[in-house]
Amino acid sequence: MLQSSLLQLLNGGDAARVYIHTIPVLEKSEEIQSVSGGGGAEENPSPFRFTPHTIRLDRDDEFFEDGDVHRHLYLQDLVTALADETQAPNVSEFRCHIAGCKQLFDTLEGYEHHYNSLHRHVCSNCKRSFPSNHLLDVHILEWHDSLFQVMAEKQCMYQCLVEGCGLKFQTSKERKNHLITVHSYPSDFRFDRTKKSKRTKEKKTLKQWEVCMAVSGHAVNQHGEPENCEAMDVSLPQQSEKQELPPEQQKPRYSYKVPSSICFGQGSVRGFRGGRKKNACLTGGSGVSGLREAPRSPGKSVRPARRVRRRGRFQLYGSLLLH
Amino acid sequence: MWRLKSVHHKANRSAKDLEEFKRKRREHEKVLRQARRDRQLISKRLLLNEDEQDKEFMETDGTPVSPDQMQEMLRSVQSGGEEKATHLAVLRKALRDPQTHLIFTKLESSMYVLVGQLSGHNAQCQLEAARCLHELSHSLHPGVGQSCLPATPYLLTYLSSPCAKLAELCLYTLGNLWTEGAVMKEKLLAQGIVPALANCIQNQRCNLAVVEAAGFTLSQLLQDKDAADTVIPLVISSGLVPHLTSILTPDPEFGFGPAIECAWCLHYIVSRAVDTSALLTQGVLSQCCNLLITLGGAVSKGSTEESLELLIWPLLRCLGNLLASGVCEGAGCPVGLEDARLLGALCVFCQSYLSSHFGLTRESLWVLNNLTAGSTVFCSALLFCNMVPALLQLLPFSKGINTMVLRILGNVAHNGTGYCVQLTQAGLLPALCATLKMADPDVVTLSLEVLYLVTANSPQIAEEFVKLNGVSLLEAIQYNNEEEQCLRASFLLDHYLHTHSTADNPS
Known part of the structure; x- marks a missing residue:
C-alpha cells in the first residue's frame, strides 16, 4: 500500500502541493550502445524495440468499454452503491514455455512445481525426468556412459542414491540392499532401475514407444521448431548407438514422470550448475562433439555445447505427456 | 461533499428487491456492452416530478388507457378553460405508461394541441405540456420521438427561460430527442442547439440542476458518430469549453452531478478533436489534475462507495488523451501538471478500484504511462514518491x-x-x-x-x-x-x- 505520508499529502488541500520541480531529476544516461561483443553484434541486430510512447485512445476504443458502460448504467439510473458487485480481478495465468508442453497454471507455485519436477532434470539421451540433479547424474553415468560397465568390473561404481551418503558399490544389487537396510528405502524405489532389468520388457513396449515418438515428433514440427535443433537431438542417440548397443535395445524410454501425489519439494532444485561433473559423463558416452572443443575457445563456443545438453534436458517428449 | 445527489430517477420504481435489481442490472449491462460494440450505445434520462413520488405510479399502473380515453383527455385539454393545467396533468400521468405513447401520437392533431399549450401564455400549462413532451421523448418507439419535431423550436427557446424548472425539463427532453435519428439531429443543429446550450450554461451558472441538465444534453450531442465533423467544431467555436472546465469544481451542497456531465463532455471533445492545443490553453489540463488530486484524497479516505468513479473516469480520459495529443511534448513538465501528488492520486485509484472497477485501474495506469513516457521529470517523481512497489503489486x-x-x-x-x-x-x-x-x-x-x-x-x-x-x-x-x-x-x-x-x- 502507499506510504501514509503520501496519503496525508493527498488530503492536505492546496497547502500540501508538492511542486514537481522540487523533486530532484535523476540524470538520464546515454542510449544503450550496441553490444561490443566482437563481430557477432553486427550479424545479430538487437531484437529489442521498446521505446516509451504515449498512447492516444479514440472515444470508441475497446479500452474504454467498461467506463462507457458504467456511465450509461448511471444515465439509465442503474448505478447504486449496493448494486456494484465486487469481483476478484483477473489474475494472469502461467504457462510452461517448454515447446510441446504448454501447460497452463493458475498459480506461480503450480507452475514452478510442474517445471521442477518435469523439466528441471531431464536426461538428454532418453528424456527421462528426475527429481534431483544427483539422480540424473547417477542415471547418466550408469545408463549412457559406455565406460561405466568396464570400470564397474574393476572398482565400486554404483553410487548410493541418497545424496550425501557417498558410498559406492560393486553392483546395483548391493546398492539396493544398502538402500533398504541403511536408508530404509522401499524395495521398488522408482528411481533405482538398472538398465538390464528392463531389457525383457522393452521389446513388448517397443511398438507403443514408436507411437509415442511419432506423436512427439509431429508436435514438434507443428510448432515450428528450428530444424537443426531437432537434428541435434536425433543425432545424439544415433551416435551412442554405434558405440554401445544394437539399435533396438538402445533407449528403453519410459516415462519417469513423477506421480502428482509425490512431492519432492521445491527446495530440491539446484539448477544446472553442476555442469562440470555431468559434462565429464557426457564426453564418456553420448558423444557431444561440441564439448571437446570447449577448452579451445572459452565463452561463446562453450555455450552452444552447453545448450545442446540443456536442450535435451528441456525437451519434453510425448512420452512424458501421454503417460 | 461527495454526495451524489440522486437525480429523481426511474430505477426506484422497481428496486424493491435488491437481488432482483442486481439480476436485472447484470442483464442490462450485457445489453449495453453489446450496444457499445455495435456503436449504438445511447441512453435517455427521465426526470420525475417532486409531486409524483412512488404512490402515484401505483394508481396508474393497473389500468391501461384506451384510445377513446386518450381522445377524451385531449379534448378536455383543448376545451379546458380554467382547468387546462389539471387536464394536462392527467394526460401527463397517462403518458407515464409507455404503451400510451403510440396511441397518443396516432390521434389527430394531438401534437398540435400539445405544442399549442407549450407555446401559450399560461405558465402552468407550459410546464405541464413540457412534462408531457418529456414523457414522449423518453419513448422506446422510434416514431414517437419523431412526432415531437414541431415542439423543438419552443423547447430550444425555453432554454433561456428564467424558470429553471422549465429549462431543465426542456434540456432533458432535447437530450432524449437527439437520439431520434438523422432528421432530428439536422433540425436541432439548424435551429441552433449548440449556441442555445452555450447560453444556457453561461446564464444559469448558479443553478446547478440546469447546468447538469445542459451537460447531459451536450454529452448526448457529443457522443454522436459524426460529432468530430459537426458538433465538436461548433462547441469549440461557441466558447463552451471554458464553461465546462469551470464546472469541474464540485459543489459541496449540490454534489458532483454537474461535474460528471461536464467531464464527460470534455472527454468526448478531447478524444475526437483534431486540434487540442486550444483546450490546453483553456486550463483543461490543470483543472482535471487538481480535481483528480482532490478525488484521490477522498478515495484514499475510503469513499469508494459513493460513485466517485463516475467523475474519475472521464477526468482520467481527458488527462490521458491530452498528454498523448503531442501538445505536451518536450522537456519538463506540461503547464498545469506541476503538482506531483497527481501520481499519488493515480496510484490510489489503481489500488482502490482493482476489485470493483477494474477498468478504472487500467485507465489510471494508462494515464501513468502517458505521464512517464519520455519524461524524466515524472519518472524521477515516480521513483522519488516510492510508487514502484505499488505498481509491482499489480x-x-x-x-x-x-x-x-x-x-x-x-x-x-x-x-x-x-x-x-x-x-x-x-x-x-x-x-x-x-x-x-x-x-x-x-x-x-x-x-x-x-x-x-x-x-x-x-x-x-x-x-x-x-x-x-x-x-x-x-x-x-x-x-x-x-x-x-x-x-x-x-x-x-x-x-x-x-x-x-x-x-x-x-x-
Missing part, C-alpha cells in the same frame, strides 16, 4: 493491467542506469521473474524488453538477475515456439548474461 493481474505496468516500468528504465538501479532496489527483478513465466505472450515480451533495459544498463543488475536463477528462466523461454520471445531471450543470454553464466562452466 503485475499479477491480466486484461491489460500488467502490460500497462510493464510499459510504465519500461518508460522509467529507458532513462538509463540511475533509474534502473532504483527500480531494482524497489524489487523489480523478482517481479520480472514471475511475469516471465506468464502465459500471455505480450506480458513475456514486454518483461523481456524491461529486463533488457535494466541488464544492458547495469552489469550489476545482470549479475543480480543471474543470482535469482534467471538464466534457466530465459533458457526455458528460448525453447518455446514464440519467435519474438526466443530471439529476445537468446540475445539477452548471448550479450548480457554470458559472462556470468560461463563462470560456472568448465573452460
Whole structure:
C-alpha cells in the first residue's frame, strides 16, 4: 500500500502541493550502445524495440468499454452503491514455455512445481525426468556412459542414491540392499532401475514407444521448431548407438514422470550448475562433439555445447505427456 | 461533499428487491456492452416530478388507457378553460405508461394541441405540456420521438427561460430527442442547439440542476458518430469549453452531478478533436489534475462507495488523451501538471478500484504511462514518491493491467542506469521473474524488453538477475515456439548474461 505520508499529502488541500520541480531529476544516461561483443553484434541486430510512447485512445476504443458502460448504467439510473458487485480481478495465468508442453497454471507455485519436477532434470539421451540433479547424474553415468560397465568390473561404481551418503558399490544389487537396510528405502524405489532389468520388457513396449515418438515428433514440427535443433537431438542417440548397443535395445524410454501425489519439494532444485561433473559423463558416452572443443575457445563456443545438453534436458517428449 | 445527489430517477420504481435489481442490472449491462460494440450505445434520462413520488405510479399502473380515453383527455385539454393545467396533468400521468405513447401520437392533431399549450401564455400549462413532451421523448418507439419535431423550436427557446424548472425539463427532453435519428439531429443543429446550450450554461451558472441538465444534453450531442465533423467544431467555436472546465469544481451542497456531465463532455471533445492545443490553453489540463488530486484524497479516505468513479473516469480520459495529443511534448513538465501528488492520486485509484472497477485501474495506469513516457521529470517523481512497489503489486493481474505496468516500468528504465538501479532496489527483478513465466505472450515480451533495459544498463543488475536463477528462466523461454520471445531471450543470454553464466562452466 502507499506510504501514509503520501496519503496525508493527498488530503492536505492546496497547502500540501508538492511542486514537481522540487523533486530532484535523476540524470538520464546515454542510449544503450550496441553490444561490443566482437563481430557477432553486427550479424545479430538487437531484437529489442521498446521505446516509451504515449498512447492516444479514440472515444470508441475497446479500452474504454467498461467506463462507457458504467456511465450509461448511471444515465439509465442503474448505478447504486449496493448494486456494484465486487469481483476478484483477473489474475494472469502461467504457462510452461517448454515447446510441446504448454501447460497452463493458475498459480506461480503450480507452475514452478510442474517445471521442477518435469523439466528441471531431464536426461538428454532418453528424456527421462528426475527429481534431483544427483539422480540424473547417477542415471547418466550408469545408463549412457559406455565406460561405466568396464570400470564397474574393476572398482565400486554404483553410487548410493541418497545424496550425501557417498558410498559406492560393486553392483546395483548391493546398492539396493544398502538402500533398504541403511536408508530404509522401499524395495521398488522408482528411481533405482538398472538398465538390464528392463531389457525383457522393452521389446513388448517397443511398438507403443514408436507411437509415442511419432506423436512427439509431429508436435514438434507443428510448432515450428528450428530444424537443426531437432537434428541435434536425433543425432545424439544415433551416435551412442554405434558405440554401445544394437539399435533396438538402445533407449528403453519410459516415462519417469513423477506421480502428482509425490512431492519432492521445491527446495530440491539446484539448477544446472553442476555442469562440470555431468559434462565429464557426457564426453564418456553420448558423444557431444561440441564439448571437446570447449577448452579451445572459452565463452561463446562453450555455450552452444552447453545448450545442446540443456536442450535435451528441456525437451519434453510425448512420452512424458501421454503417460 | 461527495454526495451524489440522486437525480429523481426511474430505477426506484422497481428496486424493491435488491437481488432482483442486481439480476436485472447484470442483464442490462450485457445489453449495453453489446450496444457499445455495435456503436449504438445511447441512453435517455427521465426526470420525475417532486409531486409524483412512488404512490402515484401505483394508481396508474393497473389500468391501461384506451384510445377513446386518450381522445377524451385531449379534448378536455383543448376545451379546458380554467382547468387546462389539471387536464394536462392527467394526460401527463397517462403518458407515464409507455404503451400510451403510440396511441397518443396516432390521434389527430394531438401534437398540435400539445405544442399549442407549450407555446401559450399560461405558465402552468407550459410546464405541464413540457412534462408531457418529456414523457414522449423518453419513448422506446422510434416514431414517437419523431412526432415531437414541431415542439423543438419552443423547447430550444425555453432554454433561456428564467424558470429553471422549465429549462431543465426542456434540456432533458432535447437530450432524449437527439437520439431520434438523422432528421432530428439536422433540425436541432439548424435551429441552433449548440449556441442555445452555450447560453444556457453561461446564464444559469448558479443553478446547478440546469447546468447538469445542459451537460447531459451536450454529452448526448457529443457522443454522436459524426460529432468530430459537426458538433465538436461548433462547441469549440461557441466558447463552451471554458464553461465546462469551470464546472469541474464540485459543489459541496449540490454534489458532483454537474461535474460528471461536464467531464464527460470534455472527454468526448478531447478524444475526437483534431486540434487540442486550444483546450490546453483553456486550463483543461490543470483543472482535471487538481480535481483528480482532490478525488484521490477522498478515495484514499475510503469513499469508494459513493460513485466517485463516475467523475474519475472521464477526468482520467481527458488527462490521458491530452498528454498523448503531442501538445505536451518536450522537456519538463506540461503547464498545469506541476503538482506531483497527481501520481499519488493515480496510484490510489489503481489500488482502490482493482476489485470493483477494474477498468478504472487500467485507465489510471494508462494515464501513468502517458505521464512517464519520455519524461524524466515524472519518472524521477515516480521513483522519488516510492510508487514502484505499488505498481509491482499489480503485475499479477491480466486484461491489460500488467502490460500497462510493464510499459510504465519500461518508460522509467529507458532513462538509463540511475533509474534502473532504483527500480531494482524497489524489487523489480523478482517481479520480472514471475511475469516471465506468464502465459500471455505480450506480458513475456514486454518483461523481456524491461529486463533488457535494466541488464544492458547495469552489469550489476545482470549479475543480480543471474543470482535469482534467471538464466534457466530465459533458457526455458528460448525453447518455446514464440519467435519474438526466443530471439529476445537468446540475445539477452548471448550479450548480457554470458559472462556470468560461463563462470560456472568448465573452460
